[in-house]
Amino acid sequence: MSNNLYRDIIGDGLWRNNVVFTQMLALCPLMAVTTTATNGLGMGFATTGVLLLSNITISALRAYITPEVRIPVYVLLIASLVTMADMAINAWLHELYKVLGLFIPLIVVNCAVLGRAEAFASRQPVAASALDGLMMGLGFTLALVLIGGCREILGSATLFAGASLLLGQGFAFLETTLIHDYKGFLLMLLPPGGFLVLGFLLAGKRILDQALARKKSATAVAPDGQMSAA
Secondary structure (H helix, E strand, O other), rough: HHHHHHHHHHHHHHOOOOOOOOOOHHHHHHHOOOOOOHHHHHHHHHHHHHHHHHHHHHHHHHOOOHHHHHHHHHHHHHHHHHHHHHHHHHOOOOHHHHHHHHHHHHHHHHHHHHHHHHHHHHOOHHHHHHHHHEEEEEEEHHHHHHHHHHHHHHHEEEEOHHHHHOOOHHHHOEEOOOOOEEEEEEEHHHHHHHHHHHHHHHHHHHHHHHHHHHHHHHHHHHHHHHHHHH
């Protein structure tokens, strides 16, 4: 696999084809669990694990899966992986399991997981599929943490509250209180706050993409302009 393909997969997963900011998928768990950055990080890790393992499994078995039954097989494999993830989180991160609740099993119906299986893993080798699953998952995690962080900061002036309880003592260093005795901004912790934060982040991404495109265009035409001026 060429370095250019590696870079394209990384860029697509984290930015250009981001599950949330570009594809607008998985908005249900996005709005439900991102009241804090900690919840978003936990949900992102769970989804990333499922994406990574499902891409690897489907890519490895793609030669044995006939086109007529591919979708049921993909759903069965993804459901099996989600069940294992659900049981693992319940066993080792029970507090996080209680917070995320139903949204862990609902990873099965996350269009991003099935979409990557159909669009990428079923057509590419294992290494490329593994990288695609990892990058798509990290891009999704980035979106969850950004939205959860913004909502948490505005809503309660904390960041990664409860990380040591939900994710383990190794994440205690993330816990931050920005303003003590903050009265709170309840709207940001309710569903309308999630939509507002998502809208502003989408607008910011579009503005940044347009600025980068203009800069790239100007850089591309600069040598010709210099030659004509000379």
